[in-house]
């Protein structure tokens with residue numbers, strides 16, 4: 001949000017700056033160049049006598065400014081007269097008009113015939129290793145008397161006579177104003193005999209500090225630079241955010257893995273007895289639901305053997321709780337080793353266990369219970385005393401699971417009451433084993 005706000009400020013500032021510069025450039029940023037045309041300066045005159053012509057040019061300052069008086073005489077050469085207003089400094093360097101757009105030239109014009117005025121801006125250059133003047137020409141249709149003529153510099157063109165007068169091949173024919181040596185004001189193309197007076201009243205070049213094209217170039221460049229810069233910052237930010245998100249995802253993955261491990265641990269703890277490692281009562285509900293379903297749907301027989309260590313309290317009291325724990329651990333070990341893999345041994349509580357045997361006949365269950373009873377009796381479950389267990393066996397029939405358990409419990413109770421260390425089959429009363 002903060003970054004977006006900053007971006008908006010940057011673009012808004014740039015927009016304001018752009019508008020300000022465009023308006024300022026349009027109505028301000030003006031520059032001009034001129035000097036007063038007085039007798040203090042030296043002005044050059046030219047006439048067709050350089051080509052063998054007969055026209056006569058004279059200079060006067062009758063009204064304070066230089067005036068060209070020209071008697072144009074017919075001759076085979078092109079008849080003309082001209083006055084040159086110098087622009088070069090003492091070192092010979094001309095004026096650089098790159099930042100100027102127009103020339104305002106005030107002339108006092110008198111002519112006996114209708115004619116044009118040729119205005120040249122002669123630009124100093126080196127061509128073929130020699131100094132030369134490039135003629136940049138604009139034609140003015142003058143009015144009699146004093147008038148100001150505004151001439152946009154981009155309308156000045158190099159005349160064809162100048163191009164043909166050069167011997168260089170591939171010479172550039174466009175106008176150039178980086179070293180303008182003088183302004184040449186010349187009589188026009190009328191070839192007839194006549195008298196022409198041209199007073200150079202004043203001149204001034206006008207322009208802008210920054211040209212319109214340069215200004216638009218700089219503004220466009222500024223917008224491009226800012227946009228590229230902003231894009232780079234944006235890309236960098238996205239990259240950093242992506243890295244952060246990746247790190248966060250990795251961190252969440254770690255937490256998830258940790259929680260998964262913890263969940264598995266708790267699940268194991270919830271279903272398995274911490275002391276003996278066999279299943280605890282929490283596992284029983286799933287197993288019993290499955291067994292009961294299979295019994296009902298597929299008539300798979302199931303037997304329940306319930307066993308309880310005899311006089312376990314006495315053992316605890318006499319030999320300590322730790323010894324009691326060890327007895328329970330060994331007992332589970334032995335039972336696990338001697339039941340089938342599909343039989344489920346569950347610690348029902350305290351020193352009481354159940355074994356659920358599917359696909360087992362009543363005789364099979366009784367035999368298994370008896371074998372286990374004898375095995376426990378003969379095993380040295382405790383190094384201090386003989387340990388035995390009593391068993392109750394019940395067959396699953398159409399009764400509910402809780403009634404099945406009640407039957408087994410009842411048989412176990414009978415086994416206890418009948419002197420312990422024996423196996424009792426739930427009604428009809430049948431019992432195996434030693435007393």
Ligand SMILES: Nc1nc2c(ncn2[C@@H]2O[C@H](COP(=O)(O)OP(=O)(O)OP(=O)(O)O)[C@@H](O)[C@H]2O)c(=O)[nH]1
Nearest residue numbers: 308309310311312313314316321322324325350351
């Ligand atoms: N060491 C140990 N003792 C336990 C554990 N769980 C239950 N007991 C003890 O087992 C004893 C069970 O005693 P009783 O229910 O009176 O049964 P008993 O002494 O075995 O007598 P009968 O079952 O009638 O033969 C209690 O003292 C419980 O504290 C256990 O995890 N470890």
